[in-house]
Amino acid sequence: xxxxxxxxxxxxxxxxxxxxxxxxxxxxxxxxxxxxxxxxxxxxxxxxxxxxxxxxxxxxxxxxxxxxxxxxxxxxxxxxxxxxxxxxxxxxxxxxxxxxxxxxxxxxxxxxxxxxxxxxxxxxxxxxxxxxxxxxxxxxxxxxxxxxxxxxxxxxxxx
Numbered sequence: 001x002x003x004x005x006x007x008x009x010x011x012x013x014x015x016x017x018x019x020x021x022x023x024x025x026x027x028x029x030x031x032x033x034x035x036x037x038x039x040x041x042x043x044x045x046x047x048x049x050x051x052x053x054x055x056x057x058x059x060x061x062x063x064x065x066x067x068x069x070x071x072x073x074x075x076x077x078x079x080x081x082x083x084x085x086x087x088x089x090x091x092x093x094x095x096x097x098x099x100x101x102x103x104x105x106x107x108x109x110x111x112x113x114x115x116x117x118x119x120x121x122x123x124x125x126x127x128x129x130x131x132x133x134x135x136x137x138x139x140x141x142x143x144x145x146x147x148x149x150x151x152x153x154x155x156x157x158x159x
Contacts, residue, residue: 009047013074048075048083060099062092065127089132096128096136104140116141 010018012033019029036042048070055061055069063084070080100119107115116137123133 009050010042011044011047011074012042015042017074044075044079045082048079049086052083052087056087056091056095060095060126062096062123062126062128062132063087064129065125068127089129092128092132093135096123096126096132097140099123099126100136100140112141112144 015033016026016029020026033042040046051070051073052066055066061069066087067080067084070083071077075083100123103119103122104115107118110118119141120133120137123136124130128136
């Protein structure tokens with residue numbers, strides 16, 4: 001277990017799975033985890049906070065996607081909620097804007113409706129809340145093209 005922790009931080013869930021795969025009895029695993037928790041070597045809350053900070057900035061992920069990834073890693077729901085709530089709506093908006101700026105530069109030759117539709121899809125897949133997605137698309141594409149239909153329906157095409 002210490003070898004696994006030496007390589008990178010792990011969640012309790014990951015350590016339990018690792019030990020179960022090696023045939024270590026559950027009661028022994030629980031005793032070891034109980035001794036490791038006070039040392040800070042196993043701390044799901046610290047893991048979740050660090051995960052949210054690094055993934056949001058490095059990968060440009062929104063709170064919905066971060067929540068899903070932490071849940072998939074076996075972090076308890078209350079710990080996930082605490083880590084994700086530490087990020088403000090302004091943080092999500094700033095991350096989404098940065099992501100959009102980078103992606104829009106590669107879409108210069110495309111018509112505005114196509115850029116809006118693709119950008120909206122990208123932001124949604126990255127896990128940003130709908131209001132953040134719509135605000136960023138509105139700011140970066142639609143406000144610069146007032147002749148476009150204001151509806152952000154991805155299936156809408158001007159004809």
